[in-house]
Amino acid sequence: MTLTERLVKFRTSAFLLAVVLLAGVGFSAIWGIVEFSKAAKWIEHSYEVLAKNEEVKASLRATESAARAYRLTAAQPQYAEYLRTVPLVTINTGELVRMVADSPERTALAVELRRVALERLDELQYLVVIQNTEGAERARALTASSNGLRLMDSFLDAHNAFESAERAVLAEREAGTRRTVPMLIGFVASGTLLAVALLGLMLAGLARENRRVRELERQAREAMRQLEVAAVHRDRLSEQRRALGAYAGLLQSCQNLDEVMTLTASATAELLPAAGGRCYMVHPSQNLLESASSFGTPSSASEELMQPDQCWALRRGQVHRTEPGNTGMRCGHLGPATHADEWTVCVPMTAHGVTLGLLHASGRADSIDPHAVREALEPIAEQLSQTIANLQLRESLRVQSLRDPLTGLYNRRYLEENLYRELQRCERRELPVAVMMLDVDHFKRFNDENGHAAGDAFLARVGEVLLDLTRGEDIACRYGGEEFTLVLPEATHEVALRRGEQIREAIAGISVVHLRRVLGPVTVSIGVACFPQHGGSPERLLAAADSALYRAKAEGRDRVVLTV
Numbered sequence: 304m305t306l307t308e309r310l311v312k313f314r315t316s317a318f319l320l321a322v323v324l325l326a327g328v329g330f331s332a333i334w335g336i337v338e339f340s341k342a343a344k345w346i347e348h349s350y351e352v353l354a355k356n357e358e359v360k361a362s363l364r365a366t367e368s369a370a371r372a373y374r375l376t377a378a379q380p381q382y383a384e385y386l387r388t389v390p391l392v393t394i395n396t397g398e399l400v401r402m403v404a405d406s407p408e409r410t411a412l413a414v415e416l417r418r419v420a421l422e423r424l425d426e427l428q429y430l431v432v433i434q435n436t437e438g439a440e441r442a443r444a445l446t447a448s449s450n451g452l453r454l455m456d457s458f459l460d461a462h463n464a465f466e467s468a469e470r471a472v473l474a475e476r477e478a479g480t481r482r483t484v485p486m487l488i489g490f491v492a493s494g495t496l497l498a499v500a501l502l503g504l505m506l507a508g509l510a511r512e513n514r515r516v517r518e519l520e521r522q523a524r525e526a527m528r529q530l531e532v533a534a535v536h537r538d539r540l541s542e543q544r545r546a547l548g549a550y551a552g553l554l555q556s557c558q559n560l561d562e563v564m565t566l567t568a569s570a571t572a573e574l575l576p577a578a579g580g581r582c583y584m585v586h587p588s589q590n591l592l593e594s595a596s597s598f599g600t601p602s603s604a605s606e607e608l609m610q611p612d613q614c615w616a617l618r619r620g621q622v623h624r625t626e627p628g629n630t631g632m633r634c635g636h637l638g639p640a641t642h643a644d645e646w647t648v649c650v651p652m653t654a655h656g657v658t659l660g661l662l663h664a665s666g667r668a669d670s671i672d673p674h675a676v677r678e679a680l681e682p683i684a685e686q687l688s689q690t691i692a693n694l695q696l697r698e699s700l701r702v703q704s705l706r707d708p709l710t711g712l713y714n715r716r717y718l719e720e721n722l723y724r725e726l727q728r729c730e731r732r733e734l735p736v737a738v739m740m741l742d743v744d745h746f747k748r749f750n751d752e753n754g755h756a757a758g759d760a761f762l763a764r765v766g767e768v769l770l771d772l773t774r775g776e777d778i779a780c781r782y783g784g785e786e787f788t789l790v791l792p793e794a795t796h797e798v799a800l801r802r803g804e805q806i807r808e809a810i811a812g813i814s815v816v817h818l819r820r821v822l823g824p825v826t827v828s829i830g831v832a833c834f835p836q837h838g839g840s841p842e843r844l845l846a847a848a849d850s851a852l853y854r855a856k857a858e859g860r861d862r863v864v865l866t867v
C-alpha cells in the first residue's frame with residue numbers, strides 16, 4: 304500500500320479530528336475569555352477592597368482630626384465636621400466586611416479592623432460627650448490619659464494586616480491571570496495550527512483524489528474509444544469475411560479463368576472500394592506476367608505486362624508493400640507515386656510451390672487503411688491461387704483426355720471443340736485460319752507388309768513430325784486411323800501450302816526402325832482449305848479440306864492440294 308493510499312484511508316478520521324480540534328479551540332477561546340473576564344473582575348474587586356481599606360483609615364483619621372480640633376477650639380464647625388465623619392467610619396467598615404464576605408480569613412481581618420475602628424470611635428465619642436457636658440478642660444485632661452494612641456496603633460496594625468492579606472490575594476490573582484493567558488494563547492494557536500494542517504492534508508488528499516478520478520475518467524473514455532474502434536474493426540472484418548465467403552463460394556463454381564478473373568475484379572472492388580489494382584497471370588512462357596483483370600481506381604498505374612523480376616513480391620516470394628510517405632522499395636512495374644500518403648501492396652499467388660500470378664493494389668492512406676487492404680488481399684490471393692491451380696489441373700486432365708495416346712496429338716473431340724472457337728476468334732479479328740487434312744498413302748499395304756505394330760510405330764513418328772513442324776497455338780490432331788488434321792490460326796493459304804510441303808517432305812524422309820528392320824519411306828497426301836474463303840463453319844472447312852485431300856489422292860498421292 305502506497306503512502307497516498309494510507310493517507311486516503313485516514314482522510315475521514317483526519318476530517319473528524321480537524322472538526323473536533325476546531326470546536327475545541329473555539330470553546331477554549333470562549334472559556335478563556337470568560338475566565339479572563341472573571342479574573343479581571345476579581346482583580347478589580349481586590350483593588351476596590353484595598354481602596355475601601357484606605358477609605359476606612361482616611362475616615363477614621365478625619366473623625367479623629369475633627370474631634371481633636373473641636374476639643375482645641377470648641378468651635379461649632381469642627382463639631383459639625385466631627386458629626387459628619389463619624390457615620391462614615393461605621394459605613395466604610397461595614398462595607399469592607401461585606402466586600403470580603405467570600406473569604407472567611409479576610410472577613411475575620413475586616414471584622415477585627417471594624418472592631419478596633421469602632422472602639423476608637425467610641426473613645427472619641429466619649430471625649431466629645433465629656434467636653435460637651437463637663438467642659439473642654441476636663442476633656443483635654445482625659446485625652447492625655449486615654450487609650451487613643453494604643454487604639455490607633457491597633458487600628459493601623461489591623462489595617463496593615465488586612466491590606467497585606469488583600470494584596471496577597473491580588474498578587475495570586477494577577478499571577479493566575481498571567482499564567483493563564485499565554486497558556487490559552489498557546490493552546491488556541493497550536494490547536495488552530497493543527498486543525499489548519501489537518502484541513503490542508505485533507506484538501507491535498509481531495510485534490511489528489513480529484514486528479515485520480517479525472518485520470519480514471521480519461522482512461523474510461525480511452526477504453527470506450529478503443530472499444531468503438533474495435534467494434535468498427537470487428538464489423539469490417541465480419542463484413543470482409545462474409546464477402547470473402549461469398550467470393551470463395553462463387554469461385555468454386557467458376558468454369559474457366561475468364562469467369563474467375565471477372566469474379567475477382569468485382570469481389571476486390573466490393574471489398575476495397577477506395578483502392579484499385581490488377582490481377583496478373585503468369586504467361587505459359589514463365590518469363591512474363593499479363594494483366595488478367597483490373598479493379599477500382601489505383602493511385603499508381605501498374606503496367607499491363609511485366610517481367611517477374613520487376614516485382615519485389617515475386618522476387619522474394621512474399622507480400623511486399625510500400626507505406627505512406629513512399630517508404631520501402633518500389634516495384635518496377637509501378638508508375639511514379641502520385642501522393643505522399645500513397646501505399647502499394649503486391650501479393651504473390653502461389654500453389655504447390657509454383658508462382659501462378661500476382662495480386663496488386665494501391666491507394667491513399669486517407670481513404671483506406673493499407674493494413675485492411677492487406678488483410679483482404681491475402682485471403683483473396685490464397686483462394687484465387689487454389690482455384691487457378693485447380694482449374695489448370697482440371698484443364699490439363701481435360702487436355703490429357705483429349706490427346707491421342709499413340710501419337711500424343713489432340714484427338715478429334717478436341718479439334719471439334721476448338722476449331723469453332725478459333726474460327727470465332729479469327730473472324731472477330733478478321734484473320735484467316737487454314738485447315739489441313741493429311742492421310743498416309745497406301746497405309747493398308749504398309750500394315751499388311753510390316754505388321755500392325757510397325758504401322759503404329761510409323762503413326763507415332765508422324766505425330767512427332769507434326770508436333771515439330773507446328774506452332775504452339777496450332778492444333779495438330781489425329782482425326783482417325785491414319786488420317787490427321789492441322790488447324791493453323793492466322794495462316795493464309797500460301798503459308799498453309801508451304802507448311803504442307805514441309806510436312807510432306809519431312810514425313811517422306813521418315814525411316815522407322817521396327818524389329819531391327821528399317822521401314823519406309825512412306826508418303827502422305829494433304830488437302831488444304833482456308834477460312835473464310837473455303838468455308839465459314841468447322842464442318843464446311845473440314846469438308847473442303849477433305850475434298851482437297853481426295854483430289855490429292857486422285858492426282859497421284861504424295862502431294863499438297865488447295866481447295867478450289
Ligand SMILES: Nc1nc2c(ncn2[C@@H]2O[C@H](COP(=O)(O)OP(=O)(O)OP(=O)(O)O)[C@@H](O)[C@H]2O)c(=O)[nH]1
Binds near residue numbers: 744747756784
Ligand atoms: N497400324 C495401324 N493401322 C491402322 C490404324 N488405323 C487405321 N489403320 C489402317 O490403315 C489402313 C487404311 O487403309 P485405306 O483406308 O484402305 O487406305 P490406304 O491403304 O492408306 O490407301 P489410300 O488412303 O488410298 O492411299 C487400314 O488398313 C487400317 O487398318 C492404326 O491405328 N494402326
